[in-house]
Amino acid sequence: MIDTTAVLGYAWPMAVAPGETVSFHLSSETLAEAQLRVVRVRCADADPAGPGIRTTGPSSAIDGPIDLSHQPIHPGSCAVVADSAQLAGLGDFTFGCYLFPTLIGGRRQTIAARWNELRECGWKLELDEEAHLLLTIADGGRRWNVRAPKPLLEREWVLAAATVDLTGGTVAVHQASLARDGGRDRTGTATAAGPAAIAWPTATPLVLAAQGTGLDKPLRATSHHLNGKIDRPRLYAAALDAGRIGALVDALNPPNTDPALIAAWDFSRDIGGDTIRDLSGHRHDGILHQLPMRAATGANWDGRSNSWTEVPWQYGAIHFHDDDIADCGWKADRKLTVPADWPSGFYALELTAATGEGVSVESYVPFFVRAPRDRATAPLAVVASTATFLAYANSCLRLDQSHFEAMNEGLVLISGDDCYLSAHRELGLSTYDTHSDGSGVCYSSGARPILNMRPRGNTFNYVNDTHLLDWLEEQGIPYDIVTDEDIDREGARALKPYRVVITGSHPEYFSRPMLDAFETYQNAGGRHMYLGGNGFYWRIAFHPTAPGRIEVRRGITGTRTWEGEAGENTLSFTGEPSGLWRSNGRPPQRLVGVGFDAQVFDRSAAYRRLGDSFDPRVAFAFEGIGPDEAIGDFGLRLGGAAGLEIDRADATLGSPPNLMLLATADRIGAGGLPTTEEFRTTHRGLTGDQNARVRADIVFFETSQGGAVFATGSIAWCCALSHDGYDNNVSRLTGNVLRRFLDPRPFD
Amino acid sequence: MLENDPNAAHYPIDPDRLDLVEEFRRAPKGPHSDALQKVLHRMRWAGEPRRYVLIVIEPGRRWMLGRLPERRGGQIERLADHVFTDPADAEWEVFRRRWQAITGRVLPAERTV
The missing domain is CATH 2.60.40 (Immunoglobulin-like)
Structure with missing residues (x-):
């Protein structure tokens, strides 16, 4: 091995x-x-x-x-506020926020702290191992604690607060449940003796959703990361009673004319970035580390809108996770x-x-x-589906999800990479996975090792796409690489120099600028070959400024391994809706003639020619292929060229009027399982052995200004190209179309 | 939240349906009858604590039986005395273990009779 x-x-x-x-x-x-x-x-x-x-x-x-x-690698997200004289010199004070814990029990999690673990001094408000609020203050020798009487509930909002009353010689924690029905009420207060004076640590940042270790990077600077949402955290220079704490936290805009207001963070400001804003006037702004989820519904979200752009004041929460990772921060070993x-x-x-x-x-x-920025070096561009590669980066589905073996219709295959990932979760998850608290992973970053985007990696996406590169090399056809991110940043300019653009086996994740670029390219005479399945499916965004970062919100339909929380399906990076492109008015059928209809993970099928394939308009495509020849009854992915994830044409979803249905693989067995958006209600007869809508279609259509589109509608297609020494009808059809597409003669 | 429930697969497996055992033994990768599909779904969806998996030792050539860890972050256990050169044999090995766990009936270790 x-x-x-x-x-x-x-x-x-x-x-x-x-x-x-x-x-x-x-x-x-x-x-x-x-x-x-x-x-x-x-x-x-x-x-x-x-x-x-x-x-x-x-x-x-x-x-x-x-x-x-x-x-x-040190995973776990948090907000870090640089130290200030006010933070360091606090006397009596209150910290309060709304809290929505998402993984309680078992270990300590810090909500807010100005703490140095190395010297055991400062203050910290935690959830302890049994989900009780716990305030600790210490000065390196002495230590005072106070613990709330009732444990908190998972996924229930609560007002959580701590007060340090040096004047009165007490410390206290206070919690108040927002929902008090059905046994949910955990409201209560606890008070204990505290010091009359205490020496706080110096040069110690205030941290939200974790605590400081006292160490500096590259060592672990924070620990005890929180799983949960924090909304409207406030810091006030007085020991407040329960009523005033509630008013302080609840106020959307606490008056900055109050000199005791030290910090009032509003997480609904600058949602697309990594800064948290302080409304107090003291500029205790902070920096978010490791990309916690923004645009999260706050304690005051009432469902009147599902978008943070419409009611930003209801999105003042951030969801932190102990396994968030956006940047390993490793030093460069070579350049x-x-x-x-x-x-x-x-x-x-x-x-x-x-x-x-x-x-x-x-x-x-x-x-x-990629090619030099000022010129193309070939008439053909192959798109490196980097958005999709990022979406799947380090997928742990086969390790964590019980559906995988059933979906796979056989034992889960585990590679050496999977064995490593199993024990090294610090590499971070894919957008298919769920965090340790069960919530969906909506961000992915390239600033970490990605084990399934490289040679010898698990066979999907990157590895499958190299079968296309291998075939092009075998044919002696030169190509340039254009990445998804190039297309997102540069639009149609990134595609314009090329007579033909090929999207590979599974270009599933598309941003609006990418889709716009392809539409513009196609309609300006470009030729687009889509040699994959389940493409142009999820609506994503690249981060507006930080490279190598994508976001997806899974919404409530589509083949999804987690479902977005209510109200949390708008992209934080851009404010756009996420979910399926089909749900956003731009189904894949409109761009490439076909769109995702089913998964087929038991055995792949072959295509058979249909009437349109004998039309002189497409004679170029079928040279050397007999009228009754099964196309692709072979291949490296389950024995056929039509399989894994497959697409079909549908005029009601935008397949164009001049589309030619050239071939279809519609004899898919019981393992052909339609995607959820393909049926209205559940009923028998949905699977491929009974349902002709479970199929892969090969289509062709002309666009405007002499352009054209050819699509094969199957992930398995590219993995059949090398069969029998590259001498096969998948290779022949692909080559026939590519050569004609490279020919500058316009299509009618 | 939308969650997968391993306990949801509750199709009752009849210990006397040895015809389904024979059907699986002959063709572990199918295609399978409706009744066998239901048996397999029960086994595959529910799995077992520390689910059986197939570790790829040499792509396309050699595989080893393994077990997932009980919790996230743990090591995958390698069952080094269960190495296969045909994944169908591994499917049979896990099928017979699951059949025994569910029905209490022991099936022979060898796939080919």
Whole structure:
């Protein structure tokens, strides 16, 4: 078994043009050294039934031995407010907020703290192991505690507060449930003896949703991260009674004319960014670390709107998680300026070594080289579906979700990467996973090792797409790589230089700028080949400024592994609705003629030609393919070219009037399971053995100004291209269409 | 919240339906009759504490039986004395373990008779 995880890393940025510099951030817990080589990836799939791992080394300036060190990852989100004289010099004070805990019990979680764990001094308000509010103040020697009498409930809003009354010599915690019916009321107060004076620590930040360790980065700076939502945290320089605490926290705009108001954070400000704003006038603004979920419904959300852009004052909450991770923050071990003569492509650092037990290590760190920014180097562009790669990054579904074996119709296959992920959750989750508190993961970042976006990775997305690259190399057809993020940032300009653009096996995640770019490209005479399935499905956003970050909110329909919470399906990055593009008025059928209809994970099928395929308009496509020939009754993914996730044409969803239905794979068995948005009510007969809407369609249509679209509607398509030494009808059909699409003669 | 409930698969498995055992033994990857599909769904959806999985030792060539950890963040257990060169044999091995756990009846270890 080859060890693919003894050394891991990430490239930053994920994609560069020739002349630009990419840095490589590496870590190994076990290896002191490895051999490094930059490779251009042709095929990333280790399956011996296919072409196998195929890379070429362009010979780079950084090739050679490299010393390695261990760089830990510290997951968990929080807000950090820099220290100030006011925070450091507090006498009597009250901290209060609304709290919505999402994973109680078992361990301590800090709500707010100005605390130095190393010196055991400061103050902190926690949820203890039994879900009781617990206030601790300490000065390094002495320590005072007070604990609320009743434990909090999971997923119920509560007012949570702590007071330090040096004047009266007491400390207290107070909680008040917002819902008091059905046994939900946990309202109560506890008071205990406290000091008359205390020396607070110096140079200590105030942290929300975690506490300071007293250590500095790259060591772990915070610990005891909270799982839950915090809304309207306030800090007040007096020991308030329960009534005044309630008024202070509840006020959307506490008066900054009150000199005792030290901080009043409003998380509904600047929702798209990583800053939290203080309304007090003291500018105790803070920085969010590791991307907690913003645009979360607050304690006052009443359902009048589902969008934070319409009622921002009802979105003053942030949902923190102990497993959030946006940036590993590793130092760069190597930097590479990409030479001008390197062809665009999928690239990777190949790191090889042997473990102490003599096991071969072969680990890859992927990056993408696009064309020079001022010109295309080929008439064909292949889109690197980086939004989709990010959405699936480090998916732990097969480890965590009981549906996976049933969906897979067989034992869950676990790779070496999965074994590593199982025990190393600090690498962060995919947008398919749920956090440790069960809430959906809506962000993904590339600033971390991504094990399923590299050679030898699990076979989906990245690995499947390299079968297309392998086929293009075999055919001798040159191409440039354009990434999703390039298209999001640059719009149709990123596609315009190309006569043909191919989207690969599963371009599932699309932002509005990306969809706009493709529509513009197609209608300006561009030729678009969509050689995949379940494309253009989820509406996402890239972060407006930070590179390599996407967001999706799963909404309440679609094939989804978690469901968005009520009111939390608007993107925090942009304020746009998320969910399916079909639910946003732009079904995939409108762009590429076909759209997702079903999953098929038991066996793939073949296509049969339909009447339209004999029309002279598409004679170019079927040269060398017989009228009764089964198309794609072979392939590396479950034995056929139509499988895994499949798409169909539908005029009511936007398939264009001039669409030609060339072939279909509509003999899908009982393992063909329609996606939820494909049926109105549940009823028998939904599966592929009884339901002709469970199928993969191959379609063609002309756009305007001589452009055209060809779509195959199946993830498995690209993985059939290499069958029988590339001499097969999937390869032939793809090649026929590509050659005609590359021909500048306009389509009618 | 929308959650997967492993206890939701409650199709009653008849210990006397050895015809379904034979059907699975002959073709672990199917296609399967309706009755066998229901048996398999019960087994696969419910799984077991520390679900059985198939660890890929050599892609397309060798696999090892394994078990998921009880909780997130744990190690996957490797059952080193259960290595397979045909994944269908691994499917049979897990099927017979689950059949025994559900029905109390022991099935032979060998898939081919």
